[in-house]
Amino acid sequence: MVLDRLSFSLSSGRALVVTGPNGAGKSTLLRALAGLLPRAGGSVGLAGGPPEAELPQQAHYLAHSDGMKAALTVEENLDFWSAYLAQTPDQRNRTVEAALGVVGLSHVVSAPLGVLSAGQKRRAALARLLVAFRPLWLLDEPLTALDRASRDKFAAAMREHCAQGGLIVAATHEPLGLEEAKELALGSAG
């Protein structure tokens, strides 16, 4: 049992920052929310979405590995995720070009992902969150390897997502740049 007696709720347009020391269960919590780990008990729900859609299908999950193929170009990778994740018209969000513009990768569109730096790969992974709309973003250390300017750009994208009524649950050690985020501290006495 990694997590026990944990309860939280998040209303539309809010962000939750999950903090705690290494090994406290931040990533475990996110994977359990995404349905990638079985829960021993308890329930998770998302109110107000389409009734037949399960929570994982309404979530973006971003972990340490970014789900991109090194052999394909940035554009090919994002074209694929755009087609695979945005299947209905209301899931279409930004075009691939616009998403790459938001994270500042417009100049390396046709470069193979494998030649990019760690920070650029991370920005390409963040662009995946923008090409298809999901109400819930589950982010595990989203700011790893990002420079100052990219963090500000991504903070702006997160604020815009919240303004659209989206939810964010992020596990991080660093400030996300979201002023009104709730905080959930794991691994402490509570």
Add this chain to the structure above:
Amino acid sequence: MSSPLAALFLREWRVARRIGGSGAMGVVFFLTLVAIVPFAVGPDPNLLARIGPAILWIAALLATLLCLDRLFQADAEDGSLDLFHLAETPLELAVLVKCAAHWAATGLPLVVAAPFLGLMLQQETMALLGVVATLLVGTPALTLIGAIGAAATVTVRRGGLLMALLVLPLTIPVLIFGVSAAEAASGGTVPFDAPFAILCAITLAALALCPFAAAAALRYLGE
């Protein structure tokens, strides 16, 4: 590219073509296996003509398995597999499309190369046609059965050998009916239709069952 499954096929195809040309690698392995057999059994044309279909089938089986071990492992390592779990498209369909793209990139080149290698083994025209027809029908079953092994060993580092151990016994029916149909095509007492029809049935059964088995293994190991 609008359809998600078409997009997945295109992505898998591009990755397969770009990473070391795994299709070409499989064909070269196939060629090497077929080329070393006469060194082992001797260059007697009658003997080679008789065992040729069996050699081509075993070589195709091993070449297919050689290329399969990274089918899901690459996706598990780069995180794509987690995203396939989350997506609306059922994992079974994603597995099926990945197998289809993998077969198109690695299985189909084997089928195309088989008649040329058959010439090295003293095969008659009818025997060549038999080998090509049985490989065309049978290699998708090998890919699909192999996908179960690839899914079951997705968390094992260097799981290629373990995968071969798991998968080879399951491919025996494909091998039996593939080889007997290929041999029947060049004459003999057994009619071509019966083993070929059973081979077709095995492939259809694999098409219906293997994506579910592989997806179940991926789900179980993902947890």
